[in-house]
Each structure stands twice: as structure tokens, then as C-alpha cells.
Amino acid sequence: MEKSASAGPSHHFRFHRSLANLAPVFGDDWFSLRAEGFARFFGTPKFLIGQTLFVSTWIVLNLTGVVRFDVYPFILLNLAFSLQAAYAAPLILLAQTRQADRDKAHADADARHREDLALATQQRQEQVAELSARMMELLKQNTELTAMTKAMSERIEILTVEMHGRLSGK
Template identity: 60%
Template sequence: MADRPDAARRADLQLDQPSGTRSFAQFLRFNPDAIGHYAELIARFLGTGRYLAIQTIIVIVWIIINVAWVALRFDPYPFILLNLAFSTQAAYAAPLILLAQNRQADRDKVQAEEDRARAAQTRADTEYLARELASLRVAIGELATRDFIRGELDRLVPPDDEAAARRKKERKRRREQQAREAAAD
């Protein structure tokens, strides 16, 4: 079993055929997602107060060393080396920040498409439920309600006692109350 990987590797190495030429572009193959990830990390660090504080301290120390200590002076007054360092930093920071913004824009676009799809599905579900609710209301509206049946029975059988008269008054009061509640809604 342990011989199989070695045998497979040896089978891949065909010594009787010349190896292909490698171009310079093959050496420069990078994973764009990995580069973008690191670009975002750098861009996030460059946008923090911590970075600004560190950079300010470095610049102050740089200037103090080059102005106060004659023996350690490695970048005299116009601070050309410091300007070169800032220019190099800006030359690298700007494309990294743009790359991070492009990746964020791509993520925002995907998120917006997902939100649109979710909203469309929610709208379709809401419309379906509204249609179902409307059909239930129509179906219930066609059914005979308890009050309707009692009213029809009372109409067919005239009330001959006080209890029937009280029930009729109570039903009338309930209908009026329901009408007031319906009007309030």
C-alpha cells in the first residue's frame, strides 16, 4: 500500500519525454481570493486609529532622530527617505484599498440579489396566503351562522314566552354591538 503513491509519482514522471517549458506567467499564478482576503485585512488595519497612532509615533521619532541627534542622522532635513517611504506606502495602500472595496461591492451585489429573491418569495407567499384567506372568507360568508339559523327559527316559530323575547333582544343587542365593532375597525 505504501508503494502505490511512489509508483503513481513515478508514473507521472515520464523521463522519456522532455518537460514542458514554463513561462514567466506560470510562476506568477496567485489565488485571487487569498490576495483579496489579505488586501481586506491590510485595508481594515490602515483605516484604524491604532495605525494612525503608530504612524504618527514613527514619524515623530524619525524627525527627532534626524534633527536632534547628529550622530544618528540618516535622513537630513528635507526628509527625502521619509517622503519616499510615504510614497511607497501610498502606492501600495491605494490599490489594496480599491481591491478590498471591489470585493465588498461584489459581496454587496450577491447579498442584494439574495435579498431580492427572498423578498420575491415572501411576496409570493403573502399573496398566496391572502388568496387563501379571501377564499376562506367567501366560504365562511356562504355558511349559515348560528345567529342566522336562530333568526330563521324565530321567524318561523313566533315567540310565545318571555325567554324567547329576551333571547331575541339579546341577539339584536349582539348584532348592534358587532356592527359598531365592525364600523370601528
């Protein structure tokens, strides 16, 4: 218990410190970080709303004849979607793999933390059992000493009465 009290308030992350060496496994290079950022962005409402507005504008402009660079059936738009999908799928898989690696590492750290807590609890229970046994032994010794004191007090009283009787001449 003294260890955790002296360790400070942020000590509950101590089991995750050993994961610091895993940063290269997660790919902290520029490409990996950007790829994961893009993959995370693909699932946001901002992206979905922005893409919906872009596609709607594209279709409306081409259908109304304001521009005519991609007339119906919107072959260029389909190619753009295919290109986006060709890049989005690997980026999403990369992000999922990186997240799975982080989740596994954190789950391992959490498991070590639970094991350490269980061990500390077991040690405390053993200490409590040992202290309880010692307390019972001391209580037993106290009871024996009290009985001996009582017996000696009774003996002293008897001797005092005898001496008083002899000295007073009775």
C-alpha cells in the first residue's frame, strides 16, 4: 500500500509504460499517421456531409447543363468513386490493424494490472490472516496472564488473612 501512495496520482498508467517501445510497431512514420488520420476522417459526419454535397453539386451542375464535363451516366464520377474506394479500403484496413495492435497491447497491460492487483490482494489477505493469528495468540497469553494474576491475588489475600490472624492472635 505504501508503494501506490508514494507513486503519485498518475501511477495507475504504470502498466502501460512498458508499451512505449511498441510505438514503431504501430508505425509512427509520417505515412502511417496520415493514412490513419484519413481513415478516421472517412467515417466522420463532416466527410459524409461534404461528400454528399460535392456529389449532389456535381450531378446538378451536369444535369442542368451549367457544365458538361461529365454527362449522364456520370462516368467520371464513377471513376472518382472507384479511385476513392481503392485508396479508402487499404487505409481503413491499416487503421483497423493499428487500432487492433493498440487494443491488444492495452489489453495485455490491463491483464498484467489485474494479475498484480490479485497478487497484492492475496498478499494482504495472508498478512491479515497472520496478524489475526498473532492477535489471537496475544489474546490467549493475556487471558492466561489475567488468570495467573487472579490466582496470585487470591493467594495473596489468603496469606494476608492468615498473617493478620496470626499477628492479631486469633
